[in-house]
Amino acid sequence: MILQAVFLFLIPVSLALEQESSYPLLTLLEKCQSKNYQLQERLSEVQSQLYEVNLNSQKKDLELQSLKAQIAQQAALITQLKDQISDLKQTCELGKLKDLFSEELAKLREVVKSGSGTEANKAEKNTTITYTTQSKSTQVDGCPSTQDEIYVYPEIHLPGLEPFQVTCYSFNEIGSGWMEVYYKNNTSTELNQTYDQYINGFGDIFGEHFIGLEKLHTLTSQKPHEVRLNVYGGIYYEVICENFVVGGRSEGYSLKQIDGCRGDTSHFNLIQGTKFSTFDRDQDGSPDHNWARELGYGFWFGSEKLILGRNQFLDLFIRRKD
Template sequence: MSPRILGIFLITSVLDQLYLVDGTNGLQESPSSDLNLESTIRELNLKLDYCKIQLQIKDEHNKEKIEQMETIYKLKSQLAVNEISCAKEKEMAAAINNLNMRLVNAEQQLKFKDDLIQEKVKEIQDCDLIKTKDKQILEQSEKVNFMTVTISNLQSQLAKSRDDVKVKIKDINDRTEEVKIRDDIIKSKEKEISDKSEQLKNIEGKITVKDNELENLSAQISTKDNEIDSLNNQTKHDLEKITEMTDELHTCREWESCPTGRPDGVYKINKPGIAVFEAPCNSNGWMTIQRRQDGSVDFNLNWVNYKNGFGNLTGELFIGLEKLHQMTKDKPHELYIKLMKFNGESAYAHYDNFQIGSELEFYKLKSLGTCSGTTGDSLRYSEGLKFSTIDSDNDGISSNCALSHSGAWWYNNCSYSRLNGKYLRGSTGTIIWHGFGGNNNLAFTQMMIRPKSAL
């Protein structure tokens, strides 16, 4: 019984004692309850404490019984295991005994087999030894046979060698006789050599005399060679002087146009209608009338400058429009234009009938003729046009192309070529030839003329 149930039972008993139940009037309070209530509660508390102690004792007793039951269960389990172990041990002991007996039998059989194997091995060894001996005897026999054959061959070779030795001895004897004969011949030749040596000594003496004579002659020839060299140098110097004088005469001489077959240089040109002037000429009769190469000369000049010419005869120059008119008015001339880009690429244009008008015609580009070459015909656009400068605007538009392009030329609506503009490296639009480089400036230009009869 649990403590809660026991408490309920005790409280019920107390209530039975405190109250009386009447069959007809119901529940009524007892008159003596006030006196005995405290003593009754104390008794009930004592009984309750007693019951609790009893319950604790019973709980401990139950725990001991449970522990005893568990111990008994464990002992029974161990006993069962021990019984099983004993049974297994008996079975294992019986199996071990059986295995021991089988092992003894196996050892006996193994020993028996080992004895048999030893006997077989001994027999086999005896047989192998016999075979080895037989094989050795056979090998020795083969060696003996081989040695017998070798000895026989050696004997045959020995006999042949003896015959060869006899032949060699005979050859040696014959050669000895020949050597004796040759020795006699050598002695005779040595005598002849000795005689020849005496003759050679005499000849060497004569040669020495002749060598001395030759040395004297060589000295004389060397002296003559020096004299000839001196004369040649003098002659060469005289020829150079003559050439210089001839060139000076040619230079000082007044020519109507550049001479052909003469050295390159500056020549005096005497053309009727104009004063004598100097012009650069080459050996083929070409006269340079315009050259641009480094920008050292300013070409942005007025009409008078372009009429008369300007620049350096060995550098940049413009020969002059009046000179061009006077040279081309009566005799057909060729025009040769050489161009080069800043990358070194070059080209040329050739016109076979170049003619310039008079100042009254504003130095019109009257004719060009047929064009050939590698630059393209970019000057053709200027044919028939008047010459324009910064102070004389003769082009075909309202503005002055000479001003806008910093150089005079034969302009219309400006031009496809202009070689007198400002010299600018890496720029565009001032010194151009449209057929050779487009609008990119050129590094070098040279205009040359010569009479067509100079061909």
């Protein structure tokens, strides 16, 4: 009994001593576990940051490659623009020369017009007409296909119409045979005419004039013609169309055929079927405008305003193709 009592007494004491001796180890273990947890969290943070750095690095590489490609494209574009600027300079210089030539030609017209009543001028004019008529040996119905002078003044004979005089031009770059049918200067005062006057024609071939819609219809409907339009005076535009036919009175003297055009076509509303308009015969198709009245001259106006204004020159030529 005594031994049993001693044994029972010693067991709690032993357990107490064991717990007391292992307590520092447990505390140390807990600290280590806590530290390990903190290190693992820190490791996760570092790994996450490293992943973001790698991802950003890849993005930067892609951005760098994209920027290099953009720089290469811009360099190619700069080279292209330099070439275009060089071409544009040459074109502008040519346009200025053409503009200057056209303005000087317009001044010459005014000089000739102011002296057209003199005997010397009449003699020169008659001599030129005689030369052209003799070269044809018969009555002519168009401009000569070849001519030595820059311009000659034949008398044209068409069936059912009174004879009329025209100016025939020869241009170095596009040849001879161009009949001037419409001329407007930059201070136009004589072109705001009625529809009937445009049908018959009016003006002086040495100044502002229009050949007449009926004559133009007869000329272009009997034989194939091409047309050339020039606008100048601060700007220079040129259009040449291979086929040009003006309809008759019942068709409103419309552009019955106009195609094969080249040049500055975007500046002219040359649309097949467009009727001729004057201030008293508005056929431009625009419900809000009478372009002939607003601009002061007759033309084949479309519904949109023509680029040609009051302060530009206009020359319209036709040439027979046979």
